[in-house]
Amino acid sequence: MNQLIKELQWRGMIQDIMPGTEEQLNKEMTSAYVGFDPTADSLHIGSLVPILLLVHLQKAGHKPIALVGGATGMVGDPSGKSEERNMLSEEDLNKNVIGVRNQLMQFLNFDASIPNAAELVNNYDWFKGISFLEFIRDAGKHITVNYMMAKDSVKKRLEGDNGMSFTEFTYQLVQGYDFYWLFKNKNCKLQMGGSDQWGNIVTGTELIRRKIGGEAFAFTCPLIKKADGGKFGKTEKGNIWLDANKTTPYQFYQFWLNASDADAAAWIKIFTFLPQDEINALITAHESNPADRILQKKLAEELTIFVHGQSEFDKAVETTQKLFSNTKAPIDALSVEDLESIEGIVRTDYAADKINAGIDILSFLTENTVFESKGAARKMLQNGGVSINREKITDLQMMVEKKHLLHDKFILVQVGKKNYYLVSI
RNA sequence: GGGCAGUUACCAGAGUGGCCAAAUGGGGCGGACUGUAAAUCCGCUGUCUUUCGACUUCGGUGGUUCGAAUCCACCACUGCCCA
Numbered sequence: 001m002n003q004l005i006k007e008l009q010w011r012g013m014i015q016d017i018m019p020g021t022e023e024q025l026n027k028e029m030t031s032a033y034v035g036f037d038p039t040a041d042s043l044h045i046g047s048l049v050p051i052l053l054l055v056h057l058q059k060a061g062h063k064p065i066a067l068v069g070g071a072t073g074m075v076g077d078p079s080g081k082s083e084e085r086n087m088l089s090e091e092d093l094n095k096n097v098i099g100v101r102n103q104l105m106q107f108l109n110f111d112a113s114i115p116n117a118a119e120l121v122n123n124y125d126w127f128k129g130i131s132f133l134e135f136i137r138d139a140g141k142h143i144t145v146n147y148m149m150a151k152d153s154v155k156k157r158l159e160g161d162n163g164m165s166f167t168e169f170t171y172q173l174v175q176g177y178d179f180y181w182l183f184k185n186k187n188c189k190l191q192m193g194g195s196d197q198w199g200n201i202v203t204g205t206e207l208i209r210r211k212i213g214g215e216a217f218a219f220t221c222p223l224i225k226k227a228d229g230g231k232f233g234k235t236e237k238g239n240i241w242l243d244a245n246k247t248t249p250y251q252f253y254q255f256w257l258n259a260s261d262a263d264a265a266a267w268i269k270i271f272t273f274l275p276q277d278e279i280n281a282l283i284t285a286h287e288s289n290p291a292d293r294i295l296q297k298k299l300a301e302e303l304t305i306f307v308h309g310q311s312e313f314d315k316a317v318e319t320t321q322k323l324f325s326n327t328k329a330p331i332d333a334l335s336v337e338d339l340e341s342i343e344g345i346v347r348t349d350y351a352a353d354k355i356n357a358g359i360d361i362l363s364f365l366t367e368n369t370v371f372e373s374k375g376a377a378r379k380m381l382q383n384g385g386v387s388i389n390r391e392k393i394t395d396l397q398m399m400v401e402k403k404h405l406l407h408d409k410f411i412l413v414q415v416g417k418k419n420y421y422l423v424s425i
Numbered sequence: 426g427g428g429c430a431g432u433u434a435c436c437a438g439a440g441u442g443g444c445c446a447a448a449u450g451g452g453g454c455g456g457a458c459u460g461u462a463a464a465u466c467c468g469c470u471g472u473c474u475u476u477c478g479a480c481u482u483c484g485g486u487g488g489u490u491c492g493a494a495u496c497c498a499c500c501a502c503u504g505c506c507c508a
Binding site for chain 1: 452454455456457459460461462463464468469470472473474475476503504505
C-alpha cells in the first residue's frame with residue numbers, strides 16, 4: 001500500500017473525494033471499480049483517465065474491478081447530456097460490450113496468481129435476473145425521489161427545455177445498485193470515475209448505507225478539457241479511439257504531439273506514469289525551449305507505447321519524421337523505401353495509364369478519394385490547401401502526369417499541413 | 426383529456442409572401458504568422474457543377490398563390506402549465 005491518493009493528487013487526478021477514502025486505502029487492500037459505458041465498440045481517449053485510475057490503483061497494491069455497463073448501457077446516462085439519448089439496439093450493445101471488454105483486458109493485470117488481480121464484470125449479469133417489481137421494492141424503496149431530483153444531472157434537465165424520460169431518471173439508481181451489488185458480493189468498497197459521475201456514485205454509497213448500513217467510498221477525477229475550452233479528444237476525423245483500426249497509431253501519436261503547451265504540461269501528469277521530479281525537469285526543459293515541444297513528444301511517446309506498444313510507436317515516429325522533419329527539403333529526399341514504409345496515412349492505388357495519359361488535378365483528387373467531389377476539391381485548391389509532392393497547387397487546370405511520379409511510382413498529396421495521402425501506381 | 430408555446434443547416438438562433446441556400450454566433454476545414462503550438466487576422470462551410478448555372482432543404486402531408494421557411498388545413502413530435 002503506498003500513497004495512492006497523494007500520488008493522484010499531485011497529478012491533478014482528483015476532483016472530489018469522500019471523507020475516509022484515504023484512510024480506507026491505507027488500512028487494507030481495497031477493491032475499487034470504475035464503470036465503462038458500451039456506447040461504441042471501442043473506448044476512446046476520454047476513457048483513458050478512468051482506465052489510468054484503475055492502473056494506478058493496481059500499482060498501489062489494490063484490486064481493480066472494471067465494470068462494463070451491459071445493463072446501464074440500455075438505460076443511458078443523463079449526466080452531462082442535455083437531451084435524451086438514443087437507445088442502442090441489444091445487438092449493438094452486445095458487440096460493444098465485447099469490444100470494450102477486450103480493450104480493458106490489455107491495460108490491467110488479470111494474473112490470478114497475484115492477490116490483487118484485476119477483475120472484469122458486466123452489470124447485465126446481475127440485472128438480467130432482477131424483475132422490475134423486485135428492483136423498485138429492493139432498491140427504489142431506499143432512495144427518495146427528492147434525493148434523486150436534487151442531483152445535478154437531473155436538475156439541469158428539469159430546468160432545461162428538453163425534459164427527461166423516466167428511463168434516464170432511474171439511471172442513477174441502476175448505477176447505484178451496481179455499487180451495492182459489488183459491495184455486497186465482491187467486497188468492493190470504492191468507486192471511481194469522472195467528476196460527472198459524482199452524483200451517480202453518491203447514490204450508490206447512499207444505497208449501501210441505507211440498505212445494509214455499509215460504508216463505501218468514492219473519488220472522482222476531473223474531466224479533461226483543453227486550455228482553449230475546446231472538447232478534448234475530438235478532431236476533424238472525430239473521436240480518437242484506442243482501437244488501432246479506428247484511429248491509426250500514427251494518428252494517435254499525432255494527436256498528443258499536437259497538444260498545446262498549456263495542455264501538455266497538465267496532461268503529462270495525468271496521462272503518464274513518469275515520476276514527479278522527471279516531469280518537473282521536463283517542464284523546465286520545455287519552458288526554456290518551447291519550440292522543441294519536449295513535453296508533447298514525451299507525452300505522445302508514453303501514451304502511444306501504453307496503448308499501442310513499442311513497435312507501433314517506433315513506426316509512428318518514423319512516419320512523422322519522414323513527413324515533417326524536413327518539409328523544406330526537396331521531395332526526392334524521400335527514398336522508395338521511405339515512401340513504401342510510411343505507416344498510418346491514407347494510401348490509394350491508381351491506374352498507371354491514367355497518369356501516363358495525363359489527368360486533370362480535380363479528377364485525380366476525387367478519383368483517389370482525397371475529396372468527395374470536384375466542387376470540394378476546387379474549393380480547397382482555391383484556398384491554397386492542396387500540395388502535390390510538397391508543392392502547393394493553385395492551378396485548377398493542372399494536369400497530373402508522369403513527371404509528377406516520385407521514383408516512377410508515387411505521388412504524395414497533402415491537404416493542409418497534416419493530412420497526407422500517398423497515391424501509388 | 427384541456428390550455429399555451431414550439432419544431433429552421435453540425436449546434437445555438439434570426440427570418441412571418443418575392444431581394445432566401447436562408448442573418449448572426451459557435452463549431453469545423455483551409456490560408457497567413459509560428460513550433461505540425463497558443464493568440465490574432467483572412468477565406469470556405471446544403472449538394473453537384475469548367476466560379477454560368479442546376480438541384481434539394483426550413484417537422485410531415487395536402488392546399489391557397491404567378492410565387493411559400495413565411496398564409497390555411499390536417500397529422501406527428503417536443504416542452505411548459507392545468508386535470
